[in-house]
Amino acid sequence: MMALNRYRLRHLSNNGNRSAKRVSKLLQRPDRLIGVILIGNNLVNIAAASITTIIGTALYGAKGAIFGSILLTLVILIFSEVTPKTIAALYPEKIAFPASFILRPLLFLLIPAVWLVNGVSNGLARLIGINPQDHGNNELLRPEELRTAVDEAGDLIPDQHQGMLLNILDLEKATVEDIMVPRNEVIGLDIEEDVPTLMEQIRSSAYTRLPVYQGDINNIVGVMHLRNAAKFIYGGDETITHEAIKRFAREPYFVPESTPLHVQLLNFQKEKRRIAIAVDEYGDVQGIVTLEDLLEEIVGDFTTNLAEEAQQEISPLNDGWFAIEGGTSIRDINKQLGWELPIDGPKTLNGLILEHIESIPAGHMGFSLGRFQFETSKISNNMIEVANVRRK
Known part of the structure; x- marks a missing residue:
């Protein structure tokens, strides 16, 4: 019994x-x-x-x-x-x-x-x-016990489905900040620029939705779905006005960067939205997060993004070394390479290195952090752009 x-x-x-x-x-x-x-x-x-x-x-x-x-x-x-x-x-x-x-x-x-x-x-x-x-x-069952039950299900659950279930359980451990596109990588439409420049951005954009801001990224006035661009693109560029672009941009949807991913998934469903602007405690824009980004945390990469394919953030080198861009998310590094870099502090490789050395180095340097070796490869005035990393 x-x-x-x-x-x-x-x-x-x-x-x-x-x-x-x-x-x-x-x-x-x-x-x-x-x-x-x-x-x-x-x-x-x-x-x-x-x-x-x-x-x-x-x-x-x-x-x-x-x-x-x-x-x-x-x-x-x-x-x-x-x-x-x-x-x-x-x-x-x-x-x-x-x-x-x-x-x-x-x-x-x-x-x-x-x-x-x-x-x-x-x-x-x-x-x-x-x-x-x-x-x-x-x-x-507690979440940890449910994770163990799924992990040890063996042939009862296919490996792909098993991974998806485990990723769903991990959603509550991550926040919007962990997966958002940081503000310095956000591509948007500055409504203060001239119309020909804006139209060139719209025509050449690799993205479906573009934030529309006025002067500064912190002043986002809407989100333009390129499907709506057909409603005002007719004739020459001289017939298009800034007001038309603003009128067909949807009101922006702001979310705190600290929102857990499982909560944000429900919020996307509730608000019928696919893109959100992540802000910090002071209301400043920190980046954007999309429904696609969130779903890929569960099912993995399931779409082809030409803009992302053109930029390879992690490149293998010799003897177990990898050249990694400083802005790469630590969670992405761990997921792609199977590493265990700490994720409870800075969210990017550049942030992790700067937190450890407590300054922006004037020249190239190397150091060890736990089981990992780091060597700076490319340094700018305000960040480490590329670093070589390997696990011991």
Whole structure:
């Protein structure tokens, strides 16, 4: 009874299996179930011991009682304890379901004795701070336990689906900041530029949606879907106005950069949006996050982005070294290379290096951080643009 898989039992019970329903009712009060089993078990064992003692004494005197006790112990251990319980542990459903036919009426017949025994037993348990009826939470899986269950499902779940399920569980560990496109990489339309320049950006853009801002990226006034550009692109560029571009841009959708990904996924669904502007606690724009970016955290890269293909952030070198751009996300590095760089601090490789050396180096340098070796390769005035990294 206790070795049954509770989730399989619940599944069978929900599908109308009568034996499973009967066993589920018995397991709702494990103290009563254990009580009736042990009352019957001990009654039989004590009765067998008494009968053996009487027969042994009558036949062979005191020696008969001793040898009878030894023989009975072996018989009970082999035929009543070890063998049947081993079989029951290996095939719990085959044993528990038929046994429930006997245990339910026995529980009804012995309910006064069960109440008495459980009353005393539960009272003693409460004296040491244990509530015998507080067992409901033990049947619930924690996220870490669910992850282990999925990870060890083996052939029951295909590897690709297994990875997707694990990625879903990991969504709550990451935030919008971890996957957003940083503001220095955001490509948008500055409404203060002349119309020909804006039209050239629209025609040559590799993206479907472009933020529209006025003068500064912090002053985003809308998001232009290039599908809407067809509504005002007709004739020459001289017929297009800035107001037309602003009018067909949708109102921007702002989100805090600290929003957990599983929450943001629901927010995208609720707001019927595909792109959001990530802002910090002061309201300054930090980057943009799209529904595609978020879904790729679950299913992996499933689209071809020409703009991203043109820029390879991680390039293999000799002897296990990799040339990595400073703006590359640490989570992307870990995911692509199977590394374990720390992700609880800076979000990019440049940030991780600068946090460790606490300054922007004047020249190239190398250092070790845990199991990893770093060597700067390309440095600008305000950041490390490329670094060579390898795991020891």
